Amino acid sequence: MGLTELTITQAHAGLVKKEFSALELCQAYLDKIEKENEKIFAFLTVVKNSALSQAKKIDEMISQKREIPLLAGIPCAIKDVILVEGIRCTAGSKILENYIAPYDATVIKKLKEQNAVILGKTNLDEFAMGSSTENSAFGPTKNPHDLTRVPGGSSGGSAAAAAGNLCVYALGTDTGGSIRQPASFCGVVGLKPTYGAVSRYGLMAFASSLDQIGPITKTVEDAKIVFEAISGKDPLDSTSVESKIENCKLKSKKVPSSPPSLRRSVIENLRIGVPKEYFIKGMEPEVEKIIKKAIKKYEEMGAKIEEISLPHTEYALPCYYIIAPSEASANLARYDGIKYGLSVSKGKDLLDVYLKSREEGFGAEVRRRIMLGTYALSAGYYEAYYLRAQKVRTLIKNDFEKTFEKVDAIFTPVSPTPAFKLGEKIGDPLTMYLSDIFTVSVNLVGLPAISFPCGKVGKLPVGLQIIGKPFEEEKILAIGKILEVDELRSSSPFANARVKS
Amino acid sequence: MITKKEVQHVAKLARLGLTEKEVKRFQKELSSILNYIEKLKEVDISKVEPTSHSITRALAKGGDEASASSTEVENVMREDKSQKSKVKSQKLLELAPETKDGYLKVKSIL
Numbered sequence: 179m180g181l182t183e184l185t186i187t188q189a190h191a192g193l194v195k196k197e198f199s200a201l202e203l204c205q206a207y208l209d210k211i212e213k214e215n216e217k218i219f220a221f222l223t224v225v226k227n228s229a230l231s232q233a234k235k236i237d238e239m240i241s242q243k244r245e246i247p248l249l250a251g252i253p254c255a256i257k258d259v260i261l262v263e264g265i266r267c268t269a270g271s272k273i274l275e276n277y278i279a280p281y282d283a284t285v286i287k288k289l290k291e292q293n294a295v296i297l298g299k300t301n302l303d304e305f306a307m308g309s310s311t312e313n314s315a316f317g318p319t320k321n322p323h324d325l326t327r328v329p330g331g332s333s334g335g336s337a338a339a340a341a342g343n344l345c346v347y348a349l350g351t352d353t354g355g356s357i358r359q360p361a362s363f364c365g366v367v368g369l370k371p372t373y374g375a376v377s378r379y380g381l382m383a384f385a386s387s388l389d390q391i392g393p394i395t396k397t398v399e400d401a402k403i404v405f406e407a408i409s410g411k412d413p414l415d416s417t418s419v420e421s422k423i424e425n426c427k428l429k430s431k432k433v434p435s436s437p438p439s440l441r442r443s444v445i446e447n448l449r450i451g452v453p454k455e456y457f458i459k460g461m462e463p464e465v466e467k468i469i470k471k472a473i474k475k476y477e478e479m480g481a482k483i484e485e486i487s488l489p490h491t492e493y494a495l496p497c498y499y500i501i502a503p504s505e506a507s508a509n510l511a512r513y514d515g516i517k518y519g520l521s522v523s524k525g526k527d528l529l530d531v532y533l534k535s536r537e538e539g540f541g542a543e544v545r546r547r548i549m550l551g552t553y554a555l556s557a558g559y560y561e562a563y564y565l566r567a568q569k570v571r572t573l574i575k576n577d578f579e580k581t582f583e584k585v586d587a588i589f590t591p592v593s594p595t596p597a598f599k600l601g602e603k604i605g606d607p608l609t610m611y612l613s614d615i616f617t618v619s620v621n622l623v624g625l626p627a628i629s630f631p632c633g634k635v636g637k638l639p640v641g642l643q644i645i646g647k648p649f650e651e652e653k654i655l656a657i658g659k660i661l662e663v664d665e666l667r668s669s670s671p672f673a674n675a676r677v678k679s
Numbered sequence: 680m681i682t683k684k685e686v687q688h689v690a691k692l693a694r695l696g697l698t699e700k701e702v703k704r705f706q707k708e709l710s711s712i713l714n715y716i717e718k719l720k721e722v723d724i725s726k727v728e729p730t731s732h733s734i735t736r737a738l739a740k741g742g743d744e745a746s747a748s749s750t751e752v753e754n755v756m757r758e759d760k761s762q763k764s765k766v767k768s769q770k771l772l773e774l775a776p777e778t779k780d781g782y783l784k785v786k787s788i789l
Contacts, residue, residue, distance in 0.1 A: 277774065278774065280766050280770045280771055280774065281765065281766045372734060373733050373734045374734050387731060387732060387733065413757075416755035417732070419734070490722070492718070493718065493719055493721075493722055496715060496716045496717075496718045496719050497719060499712065499715070499716060500716055500719075507693060511693075511694070514694070515776065516775070516776070516783055516785055517771075517774070517775055517783065518771075518774035518775060518776075519774075519776075521776035521777070523776070523777075523786065525786070526786070527786050527787055527788060527789070528785050528786045528787065528788050529694070529788075530786070531785070531786055532694040533694060533695065533696035534696050536693075536694055536695050536696060537695065537696030537697070537698075538696075540695070545695060545701075546705070546708060546709075546712075548693050548695055549686070549689055549690065549693060549695065549705055549709060550709060550712060550713075552689050552692050552693040553681075553685075553689045553709065553713075556688075556689060556692060563716070565729055566719055566720075566724060567719060568729030568730055568731060569722075569724040569727040569728070569729050569730075570719055570722050570724060570727075571729070571730040571733075572727050572728055572729060572730040573722065573724070573727060575730055575733065607708060607712065608711060608712060608715060611712075621733075622730075622733065623733055624733025624734040648734055
């Protein structure tokens, strides 16, 4: 197996056993990026020199026989909306085209403490607003499985980088599905953690009550490793919390491939809810078939499957499209052409600087959402829109709380279709919004959820979404792992890596 | 359909410069999105409290008290003591388009 096909666990083992050096590993990825980024366009910025010098440092540690953390020397990619000190951070926007991050986000600080090797920053929909990465001011990312199709979004660059073997793992962010939907489209694992599980300090805010940072990886096990590295309470983010829930009996820390007996004991006490509202008209029949087949697999392994109802599901998307743009319109007020970023000062007074800088700096979708959010929050409309949406949010939350009294996890499709064609939906904002229909509820309620590959339509991957109770990341990852080690792995693009890990 | 005047008013509130062509486009696009959002009016919210913070302290502890309150948010306080900024102000000023004597420089307001 080539160096660029390894999982975190495999790469770590290889480094420790000196099968290859961190420098060789890093160079292999840099070469691959050099060769393939032009066609996939997953990276906006590659930091070759700092990656190589970091890799050399790890090799020194290894040669001194020092113990290295799991993520040490493992090349990763970071969505370009998370600050890495000294590296350009654009948010996929012209308004920040030349912005150099003045400090590290908390998640980056944590990765650096483990001596991670950061290869560069990945493409995204401008300010993480979009579902296809076509809203990037610097051009769209392509899906490595089919270059005529989108990788999903907004973390499309991160998902394409992981799927295309341009990094071992990546960080993404998820406000309405932006980790899970691209993970599904690209056939990789994506985890959106519980709201508050991961610090948002140093993440450019889009919708503060919905945003979370999470891993995009090749296996469920890798997702767990990265999640454990980046999570935890941070004094710099008052919404972050320390979660100490022991939520899974399957703690196979030292047994990467858990013995079948252990697996069965988990599955015997597993109750899975399948919401009828998530199998709707307009869903591609092939996708439905793949999801149902995956659910059937769990049933065969002993899990109890229950049809459940989340009655307010149809209101989640309109609710989201009030709350997210409203919060965005407030958060994006900071890009004013005064403190940093693009500044157009050809007008006569300060107001002209604001108007012109924001006119030239923001792209179409960002402007649309700023307008929508400002409208929803403006005098006379606040109660009719924002307050109403927050009340509907409570009802959506109640639906999930009631359901979780009966089941341990909820299974749904991630998206109604596999990856769509570039240009197919970009002309109609509402059609594009509909691709988030199965993912937004999770953000409104703050729950953890993973997307992981469970089949393919032709060459296009399809992801299964597993939603858990708050702070039960460990449990949904363990549930995902059951299927990962099972026979469905054969349909995964990382089949070999999965079997060996 | 929202009016041209409404679009211009919202754009001004948002400090967003728009071209004449965009005003027309936003009239159409915002109307169609708002029309979709109207769906929320079907829901009876008469006895419902709003949620602004999804994860409550009770839920974070383990879920037993989850039903206690769905909107409880805990304020986070710190001691009222000065702290040294972790980022040097010079570094932040370097990012600004225009500065003078360690201050941000802006155009006149009036």
